[in-house]
Amino acid sequence: MTIIIMHQTIANHDAIGTDIEIMYHILKQSYKCYCFAQNPLNKNIEYIENEEKLVQWLDDSENLVIYHHSVYWEYGEKVLNNTNARIIFRYHNITPEQFFKPYNDFHYQQCYLGREQTNRLIEKFPEAFWLSDSEYNLQDLKQADQEKLGVCPPFNKIEEWSKCVLDEKIVKDLIESKYMNLLFVGRVAPNKGHLMLIDILYWYCSNFDNNIVLNIIGKFDEGLFGYNHEIKDKIQKYGLEDNIKFIGEINDSILMSYYMGCDAFICASEHEGFCVPVVEAQYFMLPVLALDSSALRETMGEEQLVFRGSPKQFASAVKILKDNRNIRDYLKAIGKKNFENRFSYNRIRNQFENILKERMGIEL
Numbered sequence: 001m002t003i004i005i006m007h008q009t010i011a012n013h014d015a016i017g018t019d020i021e022i023m024y025h026i027l028k029q030s031y032k033c034y035c036f037a038q039n040p041l042n043k044n045i046e047y048i049e050n051e052e053k054l055v056q057w058l059d060d061s062e063n064l065v066i067y068h069h070s071v072y073w074e075y076g077e078k079v080l081n082n083t084n085a086r087i088i089f090r091y092h093n094i095t096p097e098q099f100f101k102p103y104n105d106f107h108y109q110q111c112y113l114g115r116e117q118t119n120r121l122i123e124k125f126p127e128a129f130w131l132s133d134s135e136y137n138l139q140d141l142k143q144a145d146q147e148k149l150g151v152c153p154p155f156n157k158i159e160e161w162s163k164c165v166l167d168e169k170i171v172k173d174l175i176e177s178k179y180m181n182l183l184f185v186g187r188v189a190p191n192k193g194h195l196m197l198i199d200i201l202y203w204y205c206s207n208f209d210n211n212i213v214l215n216i217i218g219k220f221d222e223g224l225f226g227y228n229h230e231i232k233d234k235i236q237k238y239g240l241e242d243n244i245k246f247i248g249e250i251n252d253s254i255l256m257s258y259y260m261g262c263d264a265f266i267c268a269s270e271h272e273g274f275c276v277p278v279v280e281a282q283y284f285m286l287p288v289l290a291l292d293s294s295a296l297r298e299t300m301g302e303e304q305l306v307f308r309g310s311p312k313q314f315a316s317a318v319k320i321l322k323d324n325r326n327i328r329d330y331l332k333a334i335g336k337k338n339f340e341n342r343f344s345y346n347r348i349r350n351q352f353e354n355i356l357k358e359r360m361g362i363e364l
Contacts, residue, residue, distance in 0.1 A: 001362075002032040002057050004048065004085070006076055007068035009039035013252075015154055015276045016070055016092055017042050022155035023066070023090075026349060030364045038075060058083035064362070066090055069121065072114035077121065086360065087128040089121060092154070093137045093273025093295075099191040103226045119143055129359055133274040136295035150355045153348050156276055158283045158339075167257040174261025179213045180322050183262040183286065185255070185277035186269065187218045188246075190227050193268030193291060195234060196311060200268065202238040204315035212243060212318070214266070215258060219249040259284035264321055264328075266314070267291065275299050279343045282335030287328050289317055301338035305331065 005024055011017035020035065024045045027033040034048045048054045057063050063085040067076065070092035080087070097111035121128070122144045129148045132138050138149055174181050182201075186192045194216070201214050220228055235244055247258070259265075265281035267290040278299050281288050290296045292306040300306065307313045321328055341347070356362040 002034070002060070002063045003027050003066065004054070004057055004063065005033065005035045005066045005068070006079070007035075007037055008071055008073040008076060010035060010037040010042045010045070011039075012042045012044075015156075015274070016068060018157055019090070019092075019154040020068060021045055022157070022345075023352070026352070026364065036079075038073075054079070055082065058085050060085060064088065064360070068092060069118065070094060070114075072110050072117050077117060080121075080125070087125055088360070089125075089128055089130045091118075091130055091132045091137055091141065093133065093140065094118065095189075095191050095271055099189070099271065100224075103190060104221075104223045107223065115140070131355065134295040134298055136298055137273050148359075150359055152351045152355055153343055154274055154276065155345070155348055155352075156279060156343065158280055158343075159345055161252040162256060162283065164253050164256060166260060167254050170254060170257040171261040174258070177213070179211050180264075180318070181262040182212065182214045182264055182266045182318070183217070183258055183281070184214065184266055185217045185258075185280070186267075188216075188220045188228065188231070189224065191269060191271040192218075193270055194231050196268040196291070196309075197266065198231070198234045198238065198240065198244065199311040200266070200314040200318070201240055201243055203311045204318055205238075205240070205243060207315065208319050210243070212322075214244045215247055215262060216244065217247040217250060217255060217258060220246075256284070259286060262286060264289060264318065266318070267296065268314070269293065269296065272296055272299070279339055283339045283343075285332040285336050287321055287331035288335060289314060289321070301334070301342065303334050304338075 005020055007020060010020050021042055021044055024033055024035055035045050036048045036054060040047045061084045065083060065085050066088045068090040094114040095111050097108050100107040100111060118140060130141050130144050131150050131152055133154050135151055141149060184197060197214060204212055235241060259280060265286045265288045270293050272294045274295050278288055288300060289305045290300060292308050297306050305317055353364045
């Protein structure tokens with residue numbers, strides 16, 4: 001049996017690229033395994049470059065396609081239309097298009113077409129198995145045969161890259177700072193809640209103290225000029241230029257240094273199909289505060305701080321965390337336990353292997 005893993009883009013440092021890379025290396029231990037992508041950016045895996053060979057493998061009913069679905073991919077669907085191989089759709093969720101409508105028509109159309117494509121793939125391939133990142137994501141798959149659905153968290157490299165060398169200056173500056181340092185990790189996009197984070201910070205500074213900094217790690221999208229402009233305008237309006245730092249896109253060492261040096265992780269994202277940064281924060285024992293939306297409560301696990309959407313509630317919780325070490329320590333311990341029980345490499349691998357065996361008859 002040959003296994004072909006497909007996605008439009010396979011990158012190095014994003015959640016889906018990591019899920020694909022680790023999945024590839026696991027499967028390659030037992031079977032021939034290759035990846036196919038229009039944008040093959042991750043060089044740690046082997047790609048199919050001969051399309052004739054790809055068509056040949058896809059025509060064999062003994063083979064398996066694992067199609068990662070997170071974006072509209074016209075060519076990917078075209079390839080699938082001619083396959084006789086078994087199919088697993090690895091569903092990572094597609095952001096609802098309404099988040100992008102005020103800002104960028106291309107992103108709006110890609111999300112709209114992607115969510116339409118989900119329903120079309122369900123209809124075209126009724127025998128396919130859908131493997132979702134979270135229970136939350138299953139809500140998008142109601143048209144699928146409920147007997148052909150499963151859930152497995154995305155693979156992560158947290159345990160691996162936690163061994164890399166820290167940037168000692170960043171960690172030292174954060175730990176010795178007189179400020180409470182909050183952290184958010186995620187691309188700058190309308191569903192990620194940056195505007196609400198600014199409101200939270202403003203409410204905190206207006207009612208408690210000004211000794212707080214929000215560190216935001218994630219790259220700006222030039223195509224979202226209107227959203228980026230709203231963020232900058234709100235920061236200036238509130239006079240928070242010294243309280244919010246945009247770190248940008250960084251390497252693993254710097255990212256880990258911020259996780260190690262900050263005091264709490266805060267997330268006001270309105271839509272997440274899983275949210276790997278929450279899991280990263282828990283591994284590094286950061287207390288997490290998050291909006292009670294989409295998959296966030298599910299990913300965070302039990303006895304965590306989630307809020308319905310009031311900046312006042314968030315700001316008050318930040319103040320309580322700042323002043324109460326016992327609460328901080330409790331949230332750290334519960335968060336780390338959530339990671340160890342649900343999201344360690346061995347836990348996810350066992351879950352993945354069991355699903356392949358029980359649902360697809362594939363032994364690893």
